[in-house]
Amino acid sequence: MAKRPALAKSELELARIVWRLGEATVRQVLEALPRERGLDFATVQTYLRRLEAKGYLRADQRGRANVYRSRVDPDRVVGEVVRDFLDRVFDGQPLPLVEQLINDRGLSDEEIEQLQRTLDQLKERKR
Amino acid sequence: MAKRPALAKSELELARIVWRLGEATVRQVLEALPRERGLDFATVQTYLRRLEAKGYLRADQRGRANVYRSRVDPDRVVGEVVRDFLDRVFDGQPLPLVEQLINDRGLSDEEIEQLQRTLDQLKERKR
């Protein structure tokens, strides 16, 4: 379970695109980026290379280009990222963060319902 | 509302200590740090200075030492940090993050209750 080096912000940004696409070449990632991001092809290349070096992605040659795909389960990575954030900003306590999210930005009615259902299910599961 | 430069990780770590203490000297922050963190006095000094330069803290001389206190509302800063994180990792959608928190790490029974009360209150408030 070799601990990977942490993800830089731009790296996470690009990794998320690869995750969403399933697999992608440099060019495909570049094109999936919001236009206003304005990154250079070479820059995307560099970040994907770094993601590979850090163990998050793997690349295999397909014809001309490298095709990148995830090497670790994206959900696991997101989980790690969330936990790290939670530890750093809320001492690892989920509730204050949840309340922040609930209060700060207004949840829609459906979202509240949805959330209550999730909590009910969780309670069910627990007994 | 001059936008401050983003907080680095160590900076946020120290800022949170100052927030908690209300006000603090370099030494007090150093002592409030977990022993295993092992930072040098001079390092804490540097980070607090940077926090001041970035506009997060203000320092006033008291006797020999500088006393640092928050210059902006900590809750506001945390709010910004959370929103930035939410945008970067969950496209700004709070629900998936909340579900991550609920599912991944088991909430205690009391936490679930607490959360449900919060949601109920929120629904009340909304009508």
Added chain:
DNA sequence: TTACAATACGTTCAATTGAACGTATAAGGA
């Protein structure tokens, strides 16, 4: 009144990150 210990402040230094350049190479169309 002086010496010391604590502190401020300017400076440094290495690692990481954001961003891109230049060159060698190879795929596919003419």
Added chain:
DNA sequence: TCCTTATACGTTCAATTGAACGTATTGTAA
């Protein structure tokens, strides 16, 4: 077969961040 153009890959460069050093000062205890 040859040329063009896309791409890989090694390299660079500046800004930020994590961490600390050295020196000048100053409050206080003796």
